[in-house]
Amino acid sequence: MLSALDLVRRIDAGALTPAAIIDMCAAAIDAGESEIGAFAFLDIEAARRAAQSAAALTALPLRGLPVGIKDIFDTAAFPTEYGSPIYRGHRPVADASAVAMVRRAGGIVLGKTVATELAHMNPAKTRNPVNPAHTPGGSSSGSAAAIAAGMLPIALGTQTGGSVIRPAAFCGVAGFKPSYGLIPTVGAKCFSWQLDTVGLFAAGIADVAFACAAITDRDLRIDNVAPPAPRIGLVRGHLWPEASEAMQRAVATAAEAAARTGARVADADLPPIFEAAWQAHPTIQDYEAFRALAFEYDHHRERIAPITRELLDGAATITAETYDAARRTVRQGRQALGDLWREHDILLTPSAQGAAPRGFGTTGSAAFNRLWTLMGTPAANVPGLVDSDGLPLGIQVIGPFGRDRAMLQAALFLEKAIAQHLS
């Protein structure tokens, strides 16, 4: 994999140019793309031309690093199909805000990464680089796979249920879902306006933190100091029995590794309101999707994949009253979460039920992610652990809203502890 921070250090030392990095990506894409299918659209020549302005680019935070953009964000320079046949060949007139922010920060957009249809659950063409017989997860399938395959150092995704954390976990890369609203969703195809959150993929936790710092101009870089030992709350709530045995062991291993390097680990008991909030997630998501995708549903229903069409069919029957009640439940959940942060700096849970499912009938389940999307809290997938088949088992770290830096530091602490444990 290409560590963004490693590349930046080599650029800063004069040992590497943006053009040389494009070449590295191009070589990885050349070698793997026909099997992996991480990209919806790709323009390596345009990237090479952009990389010629090396002096201007390397003075900017992203130093001319290539960035992949999930094909759910509008781009004026690339087609934008949102993974949907309805939008075949669609070319937006403007870049999404996040894309413009990447460019302003000195990133070069190398291509659009594959999104599942309308960022929902219908599997797309992408394969998992760790084992191409397995799903990469979704909906940010191409972004996670491109990082895992060393085709890109940074990629943008979005999460409404588990679309950043899950594919990051399945592909064994770092995924970061910042606090709700930190990176604007303006110009990204909406599924649910209260849930859609822009996230990032990179090789390691310090890399996603670097990329987010560069794009948002926030003090999020965590690569210069050793992260302090966090107070970790282990969440084994109503979903715990749904985690695979391998995943349950991975969480225990991660917790032990963290404890051994100084973290305080304790059980975090989630009060019942969180199960209610977890159940409220699909109500809110689906009610809003029925409106966010109203034009597509009303005019092109037959061109929407069955899994998404059926969601929308069902969503048509959700009343405003039910939706409003779900929103009240969420507010109560957010208040209750405030109490948990008095005892724990972060919460630790599986990033997914287990490793990436074999085959391509599903992109996996967002069950372990959707509560935290709903809470708007920052979350990361910490890579490093694998199952007996060598498939990644991701650990999810969650922190308080707006405390993205502290959450990332704790995730880095865990990532280092796991690496130390494995060495």
Add this chain to the structure above:
Amino acid sequence: MLSALDLVRRIDAGALTPAAIIDMCAAAIDAGESEIGAFAFLDIEAARRAAQSAAALTALPLRGLPVGIKDIFDTAAFPTEYGSPIYRGHRPVADASAVAMVRRAGGIVLGKTVATELAHMNPAKTRNPVNPAHTPGGSSSGSAAAIAAGMLPIALGTQTGGSVIRPAAFCGVAGFKPSYGLIPTVGAKCFSWQLDTVGLFAAGIADVAFACAAITDRDLRIDNVAPPAPRIGLVRGHLWPEASEAMQRAVATAAEAAARTGARVADADLPPIFEAAWQAHPTIQDYEAFRALAFEYDHHRERIAPITRELLDGAATITAETYDAARRTVRQGRQALGDLWREHDILLTPSAQGAAPRGFGTTGSAAFNRLWTLMGTPAANVPGLVDSDGLPLGIQVIGPFGRDRAMLQAALFLEKAIAQHLS
């Protein structure tokens, strides 16, 4: 003006058809549009064709009523230029969610109403129907003017500072800015994602309530029962000296009229945090606009009007730290607002500094509106009062977040009290 509720009653009684209402609008447009310029795009023939499905339409909440859509919302059937030369001839591939919701509710989109450029402050072509030598206000200029000129019974707008309440006040119509997020902004050109709020225009308060109820499927109709007498908090904070003498008298008149019909009127003292929050508004708005309009600024800066270009030039220097501090101030303001609602059901303030300014150099100031946009609270412009020149003086009613129905009832109470006072 065309009262939506009056039209609905006549449709329900079989005395009027959707096609006949289109004819009424067409006649008013024919008579006034060349002088008023309320529309960016208009398709009366398409509306007539749509109105032929009378039986299907009249079974739906909006009964086939014609609706005007501010040209800041994407529409597949009309060009969508966001008031900007950058988007000349732009034709979106899909309808904005709010537009799709209007259609689902049985509304017929008659045309796109004039928006100022990118929904900011640069005056557009629209004139004030009350006196065409005066501005109609902005940025929802065409929506307010079309209602005032009897060209439409319902129009959609958006407010980021005061873009619904101010033009409603200047044109003497009812304006309703619902609680933040009640109507999705998906597919509306973004200026500030934390502030942009979809609102409605109609002849009277009960009419905007009816339209919002129909579009959102919420229990917001208030035309069947007499509204209860509210506890009114009169806000005369740091902005009060900026209100014209005529406006100060109008607020006093409105308060007296309400008191005479049973309302309890008391002074509402806003703690200092609200002045800080008021000052935080432009920080949040401008910081976000610099990112929401990043593509336009980075690629078409010279095609943006000076007033907006200068805002964006200045916004480029706002740091993330300043923006985050402003967001914290807003959170404190929202908490402090909770205390005020223990003593008052609604707050009463001017909708604008005074009547619509003469001439077209400005669309007026959003000073009296922006705090309430920032708070996300429902607000309405109550029409009825005029100055000595016959120009409307709007009264702004504000209620607690999520209590849109109660706020509308109080606004209706005030509207009736004013009408009674004048009769």
